[in-house]
Amino acid sequence: MLRGRVCIWPRAVWRLRMRVLAVLLALVIGFAGEAFSGGTAWAAGFEGPGVAATVTRAADVLGAQDDAPCVLEGHIVEKLPRRKNRYLFEDHSGKVIVEIKNDVFGHLTVTPRDKVRLLGHIDWNRKRTNEVQVEALAITGTVDAHDSPGR
Numbered sequence: 001m002l003r004g005r006v007c008i009w010p011r012a013v014w015r016l017r018m019r020v021l022a023v024l025l026a027l028v029i030g031f032a033g034e035a036f037s038g039g040t041a042w043a044a045g046f047e048g049p050g051v052a053a054t055v056t057r058a059a060d061v062l063g064a065q066d067d068a069p070c071v072l073e074g075h076i077v078e079k080l081p082r083r084k085n086r087y088l089f090e091d092h093s094g095k096v097i098v099e100i101k102n103d104v105f106g107h108l109t110v111t112p113r114d115k116v117r118l119l120g121h122i123d124w125n126r127k128r129t130n131e132v133q134v135e136a137l138a139i140t141g142t143v144d145a146h147d148s149p150g151r
Contacts, residue, residue: 055122059093061132066124070132072096073117075143076110089118089132098132099123108139115141 052068055061061070074091076098089098098118110116120134 052122055132057093058089058091058096061096061122061130064122064130066122068122070120070122071117072098072132073115073140075112075115076100077112086131096132097129098134100134100137104134104137108137110137110139113143114139115143 052065055064055068055070056072058072058074061072064070072089072091074089077088077090077095080086080088080097083097085099085101087098087100089096098120100118117138117140118132118134119136120132123131123133125131
């Protein structure tokens with residue numbers, strides 16, 4: 001009798017764990033899809049005086065204030081040598097330096113031919129130009145000829 005309970009109990013625990021994992025995975029996919037769908041999920045919070053506008057062009061990064069939200073679409077051109085986690089990003093308006101930590105890439109492999117959407121905020125420093133600190137990244141397609149300036 002005891003032997004039968006010991007064999008059934010781990011199977012029930014395994015099923016429960018799989019159900020919990022399925023629910024968590026569904027929630028994560030739902031939130032990720034909402035954040036990258038171009039909806040208003042990123043703009044949640046206070047809107048009004050004193051709040052920086054969301055930066056959507058690489059050319060606007062240089063003049064933006066510190067910690068302003070940023071959503072850029074374009075492609076990563078190259079990794080900058082001797083600069084940890086720094087990459088050169090380009091969109092139709094120009095180029096800007098972005099900081100993307102390894103955990104942001106996750107399991108994605110991004111090439112210069114991939115069009116990406118970066119979500120993050122402006123990182124201001126008195127000694128260097130503004131950069132974008134990336135918090136999320138999604139591949140949205142491949143780069144077309146009209147995606148780069150001067151091409």
